[in-house]
Amino acid sequence: MLNEPRRRAYLTAMQVVSWLPRTELPFAAPSRPELLAPLPVFEDAAVEEVRSAGVSQVSQTPAASSPAPVARTVERPKIEIPRPSATVKPTVAKADKDEDAAPAVAKAPVVPPPRFALQLLRAGKCLLLVELATGEPFQSRDPSYLLLKDMLRAAGLPDSPQIIGEPVRWPLLVRGQMNQGPEAARDFVQGFLYARTEEEPCTCLWLIGLPAVRFAGEADAESYNLEFQVEGLGSAWALPGLELLMDEPQRKADVWRAMRKLMGRWKSVNE
Incomplete structure (x- = not known):
């Protein structure tokens, strides 16, 4: 008590x-x-x-004695003392629930940098951006280089093209934090071509090989043997790679038919 x-x-x-x-x-x-x-x-x-x-x-009860019990029909309201622990636990539980319900932020997938090597050459008033399948510069007796010389002769262009600069290799760095994804590769290749065309304009840009078509012309294999415009670079012609033409000789007929339609662009200038 x-x-x-x-x-x-x-x-x-x-x-x-x-x-x-x-x-x-x-x-x-x-x-x-x-x-x-x-x-x-x-x-x-x-x-x-x-x-x-x-x-x-x-x-009626004497003052010195305790009061008699009183009958009550209405229940007295219960007074609850607030307890700190009772308010903290629901808050923590709600916070945990909100964290669980929050959607997870999806991370962008990491795209590996593309790998290619391109060589720029000039033949008459045409620039040729050619895929180097092996990654090494052309040698005078390479079968792919001999095929390129045959194509230039058939097009009425000098068959000894001038090599311009070192091959464009991508990725630029083996290590590092620099962005070397497809968009960066496209910007780099197009910037390189812009600088060369400002030094000496060309009437038609040959894009030989899928990397050249993709990163210089922003096109794909569906554009082979087609002519299209590239902003800042002018007229471009997409061709299959030299190695692909040697592996699949039937493609040469399509190249020849497309070449006959485009010869007027550079022949009139050379003459």
């Missing part, structure tokens, strides 16, 4: 200022007169009658 000081300490912690016991409390102090004052008028008549009966019964 609680003594009076401890009981009042508990009531103070629960923020209870005025209270009446439901049963006789041992060691309780005498009731204070202000607690026995008439209660305010309630709308519910039944409640008012019950409370009036309780007050009258308490007033």
Whole structure:
């Protein structure tokens, strides 16, 4: 059982200022007169009658004794003391739930850098960007180079083309954080060609091999033997690679038919 000081300490912690016991409390102090004052008028008549009966019964009890129990029909509201742990746990659980419900950020797939080697040559008023299948510069007796000379003779162009600069190799760096993806490769190859065409314009740019067609002309294998315009570079002609022409000789007929339609572009200039 609680003594009076401890009981009042508990009531103070629960923020209870005025209270009446439901049963006789041992060691309780005498009731204070202000607690026995008439209660305010309630709308519910039944409640008012019950409370009036309780007050009258308490007033008849001697002051030195404990108040008699009062019958109550209305349940007193329960006062709950807020506990810090009770508010922290739901918050943490909700935060965890929100983190689980948040959609995961999809990372962009890492695209490996393309690998190719291209050699730029000039024959008359035409520039030739040729794929080096082996990655090594042309040699005078290479079968692919001999095939290129035959194609130039058939086109009415000098069969000893001038090699311009070193081969364009990609990727530029073996290691490092520099972006070397397809878009960077395209910008680099086109920038290289822009500089060469500013030094000396050309009437037609031959793109020989898929890497040349893809990164200089922004096209694909479907554009083989077709002429199209490249912004900043002018007219371009897409051709299969020299190695592919040697492996599949039937493609030479399509190249020849396309060449006959385009000869007028460079022949009139050379003459």
